[in-house]
Amino acid sequence: QKEVEQDPGPLSVPEGAIVSLNCTYSNSAFQYFMWYRQYSRKGPELLMYTYSSGNKEDGRFTAQVDKSSKYISLFIRDSQPSDSATYLCAMSLSGAGSYQLTFGKGTKLSVIP
Amino acid sequence: KAGVTQTPRYLIKTRGQQVTLSCSPISGHRSVSWYQQTPGQGLQFLFEYFSETQRNKGNFPGRFSGRQFSNSRSEMNVSTLELGDSALYLCASSSMPGQPYEQYFGPGTRLTVT
Helix, strand or coil, rough: CCCCCCCCEEEEEEECCCCEEEEEECCCCCEEEEEEEEECCCCCCCEEEEEEEEEEEHHHHHEEEEEEEEEEEEEEEECCCCHHHEEEEEEEECCCCCCCCCCCCCEEEEECC | CCCCCEECCCCECCCCCCEEEEEEEECCCCCCEEEEEEEEEEEEEEEECCEEEEEEEECCCEEEEEECCCCCCCCEEEEECCCCCCCCEEEEECCCCCCCCCCEEECCCCEEEE
């Protein structure tokens, strides 16, 4: 079993739809939870991060972490064609000054105009 | 500020050869991490350098090695290339310890092994 599981999709939605992306994980020691967006031929860029459990909102994006279920989600409201990309969840331990991230395989999202 | 730069962007090598990839972090950043991205395995951590010292290493064979210079630029080397080494190699830079969310990725080097 991989440490982080993410449905690779592809996921295709009409413009304006609410998108839900999810990851599950097995290592209960993870404390930082990140969502990255990766466009074709580009490196990943950080969308949002959450420390420990809870929700975080940034514009059209909402990240949720449920540590009891080892489950994280990213919601995109009013999706736009420019949101079409691969979305990667990533997790990290806390402390020790290490930057090592453990990634899901990514979900490819297409938003159809 | 200029972003993370990686050179070359594309590379084609033959099985058995070796390759060196380069990464220049964002100015002022002292930590560099390397990741391998493949369709089958996704993004996997290779190693992390901070102030010229390797702080962490992923589960890759010894053919994969790296180093960091005093100006924070980093190189990674893969010896005796195998077909399975074909991947996008990503470099990420960070400034402060203990902030795993503060990693800025470069565009990657696409390595094809034939």
